[in-house]
Amino acid sequence: MSDTYTMADAPRTVLIIEDSHVQSKIISKQIRALTQFETVVANTMEEARYLLENSREQIFIAVIDLNLPDAPDGEAVDLCLEHGVPSVVLTATFNESIRKRFLERNVADYFFKGSIQDMDPLMHSLERVFKNQFAAVLIVDDSRMALAHMRHLLEVQRFQVLEADDGDKALEMLEMYPDISLVITDYNMPHMDGFELVRNIRSRHKAHKKAIIGVSAAGSGTLSAQFLKNGANDFITKPFEAEEFYWRVNQTMEMLDIMASLSACQEITD
Structure with a gap:
């Protein structure tokens, strides 16, 4: 972008x-x-x-x-x-x-x-x-309402926002826009569920380079643990409060910034 x-x-x-x-x-x-x-x-x-x-x-x-x-x-x-x-x-x-x-x-x-x-x-x-205004976030969800809600919250925080309604399109977007910093993905989607999408992303991008937050509805049992075990950086249960969403997204972006700084320092010392 x-x-x-x-x-x-x-x-x-x-x-x-x-x-x-x-x-x-x-x-x-x-x-x-x-x-x-x-x-x-x-x-x-x-x-x-x-x-x-x-x-x-x-x-x-x-x-x-x-x-x-x-x-x-x-x-x-x-x-x-x-x-x-x-x-x-x-x-x-x-x-x-x-x-x-x-x-x-x-x-x-x-x-x-x-x-x-x-x-x-x-x-x-x-x-x-x-x-945030220089960071691109990709939202992946087959619900138009969920996409619109998360887009709105991310734009309040001044992120650049992209959307995909399934995992296949998400992978295409990641190829098209390699500067995407964060992917926020739902679990239940056609063609490719959230776990498979996370595994696909992680096979190409390490967690300190491109962050992932999993999202799913309340009562989903072990989905949060499975998202994390498959390579997500964090997980949010729907419905969520705006403040929790802001905090988790911004904390994840902070960790990416810290890792980028540490990597830059390592390159200088090397």
Whole structure:
């Protein structure tokens, strides 16, 4: 798959939308100190709108206070999505109703407001979303509904997404797009089940080069163990919560990054 830009020239500015000047300065300072990103700050939704429409900075993600004086119901998230900018939400309170609002607005992640020490997960999330836009994921499932659901979740995390409705087509896609990093496959499919697909992939690609996550319905017994024994890196039971899906996919991508770094270091020492 081809990118409109490379990682070297990709947008690297984080838009911070936070009405507290103190809090916004703390967040900005931490992002600049701990990541590769620059920041711009808006203390109101209208300032955010102006920056999104007029800023010379290339904004790739927004960190948003959910409740602003001029946007008390998360409207700033909708504003950013209108401009194609993914959002990470900060909140001082949390309950199931607030969580539902996050998921309905397709936020990439959410965190509690806290001390400076609590911001490490936020920094990690920003780095992950930045990397995801250069990673291709292949979903394999004969259910159009399941494909659409997983595609949506992966696109919220900014992955490049490809689809196949059976194992044979999946292998064709892997030949056509060798830069695919992750395959997410169902078990029950025509022509070739998930186990056979995993074995086929593993005969050509090692687990530290191309990751696989198996997926199947609840009550499937030993399917999870069989997926793992056949070479999958992880397994998810359907139906799954969006947060679990995000966590497992992103953790798998982190392991691929770590293995690639170790391999590069080994090549240098050799």
